[in-house]
Every structure is written in structure tokens, then in C-alpha cells.
Amino acid sequence: xAKRFNIRMAGVGGQGVVTGSHILSTAxxxxxxxxxxxxxxxxxxxxxxxxxxxxxxDEPIYEIGEITFPHIIIIFHxxxxxxxxxxxxxxxxxxxxxxxxxxxxxxxxxxHKDQARELEERRAKLYYFPATKLSLEVAGMDLAxxxxxxxxxxxxxxxxxxxxxxxxxxxxxxxxxxxxxGGTAALDSVVERKFKKKQELIDKNxxxxxxxxxxxxxxxxxxxxVKKVEAPAAAAV
Amino acid sequence: MSEAEVxxxxxxxxxxxxxxxxKDPHAEAKKQRVVTPEYMxxxxxxTKEFITGSEAAKEAIRRSNVDLAIAYPITxxxxxxxxxxxxxxxxxxxxxxxGEEEVGVMAAIAGGSRSGVRCxxxxxxxxxxxxxxxxxxxxxxRLPAVAMFTCRVVNAPLAIQPDNIEVAYLLNCGMIVFHxxxxxxxxxxxxxxxxxxxxNDVTLPVGVCCDGFFVTHARGYVRMQERGxxxxxxxxxxxxxxVLDAENPxxxxxxxxxxQKSNFMAYNIHAVWQQEVWAAVERSRKYINxxxxxxxxxxxxxxxxxxxxxxxxxxxxxxxxxxxxxxxGIKIGLIxxxxxxxxxxxxxxxxxxxxxxxxxxxxxxxxxxAKEVATAIYGYSKAKIIGGPRVYGGQxxxxxxxxxxxxxxxTGKKSTNVAMSQVMGGTVNQDDVAHFMRxx
Numbered sequence: 001x002a003k004r005f006n007i008r009m010a011g012v013g014g015q016g017v018v019t020g021s022h023i024l025s026t027a028x029x030x031x032x033x034x035x036x037x038x039x040x041x042x043x044x045x046x047x048x049x050x051x052x053x054x055x056x057x058d059e060p061i062y063e064i065g066e067i068t069f070p071h072i073i074i075i076f077h078x079x080x081x082x083x084x085x086x087x088x089x090x091x092x093x094x095x096x097x098x099x100x101x102x103x104x105x106x107x108x109x110x111x112h113k114d115q116a117r118e119l120e121e122r123r124a125k126l127y128y129f130p131a132t133k134l135s136l137e138v139a140g141m142d143l144a145x146x147x148x149x150x151x152x153x154x155x156x157x158x159x160x161x162x163x164x165x166x167x168x169x170x171x172x173x174x175x176x177x178x179x180x181x182g183g184t185a186a187l188d189s190v191v192e193r194k195f196k197k198k199q200e201l202i203d204k205n206x207x208x209x210x211x212x213x214x215x216x217x218x219x220x221x222x223x224x225x226v227k228k229v230e231a232p233a234a235a236a237v
Numbered sequence: 238m239s240e241a242e243v244x245x246x247x248x249x250x251x252x253x254x255x256x257x258x259x260k261d262p263h264a265e266a267k268k269q270r271v272v273t274p275e276y277m278x279x280x281x282x283x284t285k286e287f288i289t290g291s292e293a294a295k296e297a298i299r300r301s302n303v304d305l306a307i308a309y310p311i312t313x314x315x316x317x318x319x320x321x322x323x324x325x326x327x328x329x330x331x332x333x334x335x336g337e338e339e340v341g342v343m344a345a346i347a348g349g350s351r352s353g354v355r356c357x358x359x360x361x362x363x364x365x366x367x368x369x370x371x372x373x374x375x376x377x378x379r380l381p382a383v384a385m386f387t388c389r390v391v392n393a394p395l396a397i398q399p400d401n402i403e404v405a406y407l408l409n410c411g412m413i414v415f416h417x418x419x420x421x422x423x424x425x426x427x428x429x430x431x432x433x434x435x436x437n438d439v440t441l442p443v444g445v446c447c448d449g450f451f452v453t454h455a456r457g458y459v460r461m462q463e464r465g466x467x468x469x470x471x472x473x474x475x476x477x478x479x480v481l482d483a484e485n486p487x488x489x490x491x492x493x494x495x496x497q498k499s500n501f502m503a504y505n506i507h508a509v510w511q512q513e514v515w516a517a518v519e520r521s522r523k524y525i526n527x528x529x530x531x532x533x534x535x536x537x538x539x540x541x542x543x544x545x546x547x548x549x550x551x552x553x554x555x556x557x558x559x560x561x562x563x564x565x566g567i568k569i570g571l572i573x574x575x576x577x578x579x580x581x582x583x584x585x586x587x588x589x590x591x592x593x594x595x596x597x598x599x600x601x602x603x604x605x606x607a608k609e610v611a612t613a614i615y616g617y618s619k620a621k622i623i624g625g626p627r628v629y630g631g632q633x634x635x636x637x638x639x640x641x642x643x644x645x646x647x648t649g650k651k652s653t654n655v656a657m658s659q660v661m662g663g664t665v666n667q668d669d670v671a672h673f674m675r676x677x
Contacts, residue, residue, distance in 0.1 A: 068633065
């Protein structure tokens with residue numbers, strides 16, 4: 001049977017939701033799998049809702065368009081849930097039975113009782129993952145939140161490898177084959193100035209991805225074949 | 238070159254060649270050599286690239302020896318004709334310009350084709366309907382040409398999103414109409430279209446439709462022949478219809494047009510003329526079989542519990558529905574209709590003779606394909622036909638909707654997602670049939 005995950009990512013502008021989905025998609029293809037992405041956003045601005053849809057599989061993908069019934073949803077920012085900053089309401093709309101909700105938060109959230117009940121009815125697995133905290137700890141900045149989430153989801157799906165994720169990050173920041181919007185390009189230059197050297201930037205991002213990957217393994221979320229990876233000690237600056 | 242090498246090669250054929258000082262920009266185009274259609278379609282080695290539907294159309298035009306391309310921008314087709322403009326700059330297309338609007342473009346394509354050159358244009362949605370007067374006149378004038386339709390919403394309120402309702406209008410023009418599922422089809426159907434269009438016993442325009450954005454703006458794998466070969470040029474002086482001679486215009490013909498007189502002979506001439514246009518559509522079948530490998534493709538139809546019949550992007554979605562059904566232990570066949578005009582009537586009658594359930598998913602509200610299928614197999618199959626799911630106005634088609642229709646058809650449970658699952662068949666009750674007839 002094909003390993004197939006349709007993933008809906010919801011976050012807010014500036015978090016790198018689309019960049020993250022590109023990295024995951026490229027990493028799965030680098031590892032010999034198949035993947036397609038469909039980004040979906042209104043006006044590009046900070047803190048405005050952004051969604052991106054990623055399909056990953058070990059077999060050809062023919063399907064097109066947005067993902068209405070995902071196997072996995074990734075919530076990049078708690079405000080997606082608490083403020084309704086999402087094109088899809090409630091945030092778990094369409095989640096398949098036994099699906100996974102990976103939520104960036106430092107601990108379990110107090111969901112409305114109706115939402116909690118509906119999630120329970122469809123046997124959703126709620127994974128609360130402190131991605132921003134991890135990004136701050138490992139890279140000294142919150143901008144690698146998306147990397148933490150991609151490392152985590154990479155381990156959960158088991159369709160890519162750490163080496164392929166490393167390569168995808170390098171592709172992203174060394175500008176091979178990526179098309180970025182004006183807003184994202186501007187953000188890139190800010191990030192680059194902050195890090196002086198691109199290599200340092202890549203190293204930090206990779207460190208956060210590795211931390212996210214290992215977090216998933218440690219918490220028993222990862223696919224059975226996935227093992228812990230060596231985590232470089234990238235101290236916070 | 239292995240597929241992996243192709244995948245990782247930074248240089249794609251889509252990228253414009255690096256301009257060097259004083260280098261002839263047409264140098265590469267001039268080196269192209271003509272090959273037979275048989276070699277081009279069946280024998281020439283191909284390599285795989287990962288490109289958009291618009292880029293696939295561009296690469297098809299590069300290899301099609303096109304004389305004249307006329308552009309008028311409309312989303313989602315604008316990029317395609319812009320890329321064809323790049324080909325003009327590189328010398329692969331002999332003449333290229335931007336028309337005033339679609340009425341002018343379609344009229345100019347008629348003029349170009351009548352003067353004996355190979356013509357290409359593309360439009361979409363409201364542009365198709367604006368140009369439809371001209372388009373509908375092409376078959377009667379017996380004008381070979383290829384037009385691409387990157388379908389989008391045409392209805393008010395205004396939207397630029399995918400919806401293939403415009404195909405319903407094209408089906409009754411007397412032209413040949415193909416429906417591309419993906420980027421590979423865009424490439425193959427466009428090239429085959431020129432050759433089929435110009436066959437003397439066809440001499441008709443070909444429309445290559447696809448679902449806008451899903452195909453035009455998304456990337457897919459396309460296997461292509463090398464850039465250094467092209468199809469033979471149009472040989473209009475060997476054509477079935479005389480080439481317009483601009484120095485000796487056929488003044489008498491236009492002065493004495495018999496069809497303008499209101500009498501029996503005039504009506505009869507026009508009626509016979511229309512019959513001949515549609516007879517030519519019929520005669521194109523053998524060329525579609527020869528160059529495209531058939532009007533449809535069928536997979537796993539024998540012994541299937543249900544058969545999905547689809548065209549265009551709905552077919553891509555159906556492939557995933559087949560996979561999900563297989564995981565649930567339901568065996569589903571898939572028939573992809575490539576040619577809508579001519580329609581694969583005989584093929585469907587044969588394939589569906591033992592089918593029990595047929596599901597026809599579509600990206601439009603009227604269900605033109607369900608009507609075509611029902612009409613084609615009526616009396617030849619006892620299958621229950623479900624005309625759905627249908628999405629429109631830019632909606633994506635969740636694969637789960639197709640699966641739900643299949644399951645509802647097999648178990649009798651009401652489908653949860655389509656208000657009107659439209660049913661027709663030999664043994665179903667008359668209320669269902671009446672409901673179907675009201676709904677289609």
C-alpha cells in the first residue's frame with residue numbers, strides 16, 4: 001500500500017509556512033519520493049492567515065488542487081486556533097479519522113469543548129510541539145519555527161531522510177530552483193544580514209530541523225522506521 | 238541521459254538561451270530538421286522534464302513548425318502565448334503578434350489559415366466566448382488550425398478560477414475537441430492536433446482544452462523529443478481547399494454566395510455543408526487512433542465493480558480515487574476520454590456493455606460529459622450512471638467525493654456530498670430516471 005500523506009499547513013504571514021512546505025516537498029523528492037505543493041494566501045502581510053497544502057507519497061501523485069480532507073494538519077501559530085486566523089474553520093475541518101494535528105504550542109491548549117469532542121470523535125492525535133521555543137533554544141531566533149515543524153513532520157511521515165532535508169535547506173538558501181515572492185525575498189535579506197554568513201544560516205536551520213526530528217522520535221510520534229539523528233550543538237546566540 | 242540526470246540538470250529547454258554578442262538569435266531554430274509525424278510521435282527518443290502546462294504547450298509549438306501565432310492575453314492562458322512569443326524571438330515561429338481582442342484574433346486566425354499557413358492561438362473562459370462567433374465559423378470554412386482553451390469560469394460573477402463549462406459550447410461547433418489531463422497531454426495533443434487538423438479528409442480546426450491553473454500553472458513530468466526536430470510544414474497547396482490568393486481574390490464567390498438566397502437549394506447547400514463538416518469530424522477518428530493511440534484510454538475495466546469515466550483534471554483526481562478504492566478493497570476501472578469531438582461512442586458501448594455502475598466526475602455544473610456518456614451508451618448498457626461529483630467556480634475536487642459517489646452507487650446509501658446524484662440506467666426505477674433527466 002502506498003504511503004500517502006495529504007498535509008494542510010496553516011499559519012500566519014512571516015512564519016515561513018510556504019517556505020516550510022517547499023523544504024518538506026523538496027526533501028521528500030530528494031529522498032526519492034513524490035510530492036506536490038499548493039500554496040494559498042491572500043495579501044502577503046505579517047500575521048495574516050496563510051495556508052499551504054503538501055502531498056507526499058512514495059508513489060506518483062496525480063491529484064491537483066487544495067486539500068480538503070487532510071491526513072495531517074500543521075498549525076504554525078496558536079492564533080490560528082485562538083483567533084481563527086485561518087482560511088479553514090475550525091482548524092481541524094476535514095481532518096480524516098485517525099489523523100494527526102501537529103500544533104506549535106508549548107503545551108496542550110484549552111480547546112472549546114465542542115472542538116475537543118469533535119476531535120475525539122474522529123480519533124485525532126493531537127501533538128503539541130513547542131516549535132518556536134525549540135527554534136529559540138537551538139538557533140537563538142524564532143524565525144526557524146517552520147524548520148522545527150518540518151523536521152518533526154519529516155520524522156512523523158517517514159518519507160524523507162535527514163540528509164535530504166539538509167540538502168533541501170541548502171537548495172533553499174543557495175537559491176537553486178526556488179521561486180520566492182518579493183516579501184519573502186525581503187525577509188531573506190534581513191535574515192541574511194543577521195547571520196552574516198549563509199553557511200551559518202544553513203547550519204542553524206539544519207540544527208533546528210534535527211532538533212524537531214529528534215523531538216518527534218523521543219515522543220513516539222515518528223514513523224516506525226525513523227531513528228534519532230545526530231544533533232549538532234548549535235548554541236543559542 | 239537517465240531520468241535522474243534530467244531531473245537534476247539545471248538547464249531546461251524552457252530557459253531562454255544565453256544571448257551572446259552578435260549571435261544570430263535564430264541560429265538554433267534554423268538548425269531544426271523536419272521529421273515525419275510518425276517518427277516524431279512514435280519513434281523519436283524522449284527525455285523527461287518537470288515543467289508547467291504553459292511550458293509544455295510552448296515546447297509543443299517549438300517542434301510543430303508553426304507559421305503564425307496570434308496572442309491576446311486572458312488568464313490563465315496569457316503565460317502560454319507569452320512563451321510562444323519567446324519562440325518567435327528565437328525564430329521557431331515565423332510570425333507573431335498581439336491581436337486587438339478575441340473577435341479580431343479568431344478572424345485573423347481564419348485569414349492566416351485560409352492563406353495556407355499553420356496557425357496557433359490560445360484563449361480562455363470569457364475570451365473563448367467572445368471569440369466563439371469566429372471559432373464556430375472555422376469548421377464551415379474548413380480551416381485547419383490549433384487553438385488551446387485553458388478553461389476557466391465564464392459565468393458571472395467574474396472569476397478566473399478553473400471550471401470547464403466552456404467546453405460545452407465548443408462541442409457543438411463542428412471542430413475537433415481534445416481534453417488534456419495533464420502537462421504531457423498538453424504537449425502531445427497540441428502537436429498531434431496540427432497533423433490531424435491538416436489531413437485532407439479532415440481539414441478542420443482542433444481545440445485542445447485543459448483545466449486552467451491545474452494544468453497551465455502547475456508542474457508535471459513531460460517526456461519530450463529533442464528540440465532539434467520539427468514536424469513537416471503545412472502543405473496547403475496540396476490541401477483539400479484552395480489557398481486564398483490575395484492577388485486574385487475570389488470575387489465571384491463572395492458576390493454570388495448561394496447560401497444567401499432564401500430558397501430550397503440554398504438551405505440544402507447549407508445543410509449538406511454542415512453534414513460534410515461533421516462527416517469530416519468522423520473521418521478524423523482514424524488519425525486520432527494513429528497519432529494519439531485512441532480516443533480514450535481504459536484501465537482495469539473488465540470485472541470492475543464500477544467504472545469512472547472522466548476527462549481532463551477530473552481524470553487525474555479519479556486516478557487517486559481508484560487508488561483509495563483499491564485500499565478499501567473496491568475494484569474500479571477508469572476510462573479517460575481524450576477526444577470529445579469526435580466522441581468515442583463505439584468504444585464506450587463496447588467497454589461499458591457489462592458495467593453495473595458508472596461514475597462521471599466533472600469540473601462544471603452542467604455535467605456535459607455525463608450527458609455525452611449517457612447518450613452514447615443508451616440502449617447498449619444497463620449500468621447505473623451517476624453524474625457526479627461536480628465542482629465548479631474554482632473549487633478543487635476532493636478525491637474523497639468521487640469515492641463517496643462510488644460507494645453510494647454500490648451500496649445504495651445516499652451520497653453525502655452531492656445534493657443530486659444523478660442516476661440513469663436500464664433497471665432502475667422510473668423516478669430515478671425522471672430525476673436524472675430533470676437534472677442533466
